[in-house]
Amino acid sequence: MWRQCVQRSCFHFSSCLMKKSRTPAEQRWLQRQLRDPYVKASHQNNFRCRSAFKLLEIDDQFRLLQPGHSVVDCGAAPGAWSQVAVQRVNSAGTDPELPRGTVVGIDLLNIPPLDGARLLSCHDVTDPATQAKLLELLPAGRAHVILSDMAPNASGFRDMDHEKLITMCLSLIDLAEKILQPSGSLLCKYWDGALAGTLQGQLCGAFGSVRSLKPHASRKDSAERYFLARMYRKPVR
Structure with a gap:
């Protein structure tokens, strides 16, 4: 179930985030966030952060x-x-x-x-x-x-x-x-x-x-x- 949530979800960050001047470290972090399917899934499913999917996966397996x-x-x-x-x-x-x-x-x-x-x-x-x-x-x-x-x-x-x-x-x-x-x-x-x-x-x-x-x-x-x-x-x- 948690994998289906990740695959279905689609979230787009505002373009202004990319245009704003940032340090190289901040740019790397932002790029990682943009590529991360769990970050997108957390927004799509109204979870407060991506860590929700760690618990969902563990609980799906071990109840x-x-x-x-x-x-x-x-x-x-x-x-x-x-x-x-x-x-x-x-x-x-x-x-x-x-x-x-x-x-x-x-x-x-x-x-x-x-x-x-x-x-x-x-x-x-x-x-x-x-x-x-x-x-x-x-x-x-x-x-x-x-x-x-x-x-x-x-x-x-x-x-x-x-x-x-x-x-x-x-x-x-x-x-x-x-x-x-x-x-x-x-x-x-x-x-x-x-x-x-x-x-x-x-x-x-x-x-x-x-x-x-x-x-x-x-x-x-x-x-x-x-x-x-x-x-x-x-x-x-």
Whole structure:
């Protein structure tokens, strides 16, 4: 389905964008955007950014998001993954014949309002106060799925950025202990590198199944990958 959306869509940037004086780096970025079918598809399908197609592809294959599920979207801004989650778990009640789920989005940045999602803008997911709010918003204080497309601001030093993102992903295992229900799932973005094995090992200690994914919508020249961890079991301390 996600591939059909990409193939059908057609979006044209304003010609003034091309005429305006830009640096070479800006021109390269703009040309990449113009050629990117997922950028075009995101406009055509009213998604807030192209990353929606990464989650759509993964969910089409693994069926993480089911009607009635409760989902926590970490690093949610601008809200594309939350948009997908709202559709898939029926949290806006679009289909009255299906169970109605819950979507909670969290980000340090502002997240524009989204029908069907409860949004915690300007919140740190590692903050105990934020986690207390999550327990209040989630039915029975538990989530079926934790999603994370969050990443640190790039410093330009690859190893440093890699380490920061791995640390952020490790914090999600602590979050899972507080809010994820038994047999629940965690999907998190990481940048491939020396510490990826450490993260994978920690995930394997808490989940029955862990696999690394590179969706088609993830650019080939990017170190970006995703760990999909399923069948959560609370680790023994």
